[in-house]
Amino acid sequence: MIDADALWRALRARHPRLRVALPADARVTAQHRGERYEFRSRLDAVGQILRLAWVSDAFLAQALYRAKARLQALGVPVLPRLAHRLAMAIAQISIGDPVLIEPGVYIIHGQFVADGLVEIGSGVIVAPFVTIGLRAGDVRGATIESNVSIGTGAKVIGGVTVGAGAQIGANAVVVDDVRAGATVVGAPARPTAQGAG
């Protein structure tokens, strides 16, 4: 029989520490915003994290997701739900408990939903109105490898793998694996002539 508690513990133990995830998220966010992204010291990193929480649309909500994930890993009650609610209220970011996001992901504006056994690699860029979700009856979600760019309104459905460096076009509906480096568009998403990878 599957021990669901053990599975959750193993999953939560894989969430990155805040001291690793937050500076990495801040670096890629600042870089994509065309701002200074090399931090001179830990204090400088804290200052930049606070600045981004104030000036960027989604960073505070992303940080709240990070806090939720770590608090859950530490077994803290109540506060994770509060952090989740705040992330939804601030930037419409709803990242489910089983979702694992590596340090260093850029969520451009918010309006991002992900749930299920989804893994998102470092360097991934998520435009607004993106959903990474499940096929009915299957909890396995997508694996989004590093440096994938997901265009606005795109949906990634089911246990597909999107290979490193791929680009998913605006409004694409991804239901099959995407090769590393490919560019896919449309519903269902298919490689463009130029970006077949």
Ligand SMILES: CC(C)(COP(=O)(O)OP(=O)(O)OC[C@H]1O[C@@H](n2cnc3c(N)ncnc32)[C@H](O)[C@@H]1OP(=O)(O)O)[C@@H](O)C(=O)NCCC(=O)NCCS
């Ligand atoms: C998919 C994308 C990355 C392709 O960019 P590109 O490599 O420069 O490709 P091109 O613009 O040369 O387009 C290649 C082909 O795909 C088509 N295409 C491009 N984007 C498309 C999309 N989202 N949906 C459907 N077709 C698309 C083009 O019409 C073109 O078709 P053709 O070969 O028949 O003429 C880009 O169009 C895109 O959708 N980016 C997302 C941007 C975004 O979400 N911005 C919001 C930020 S907040």
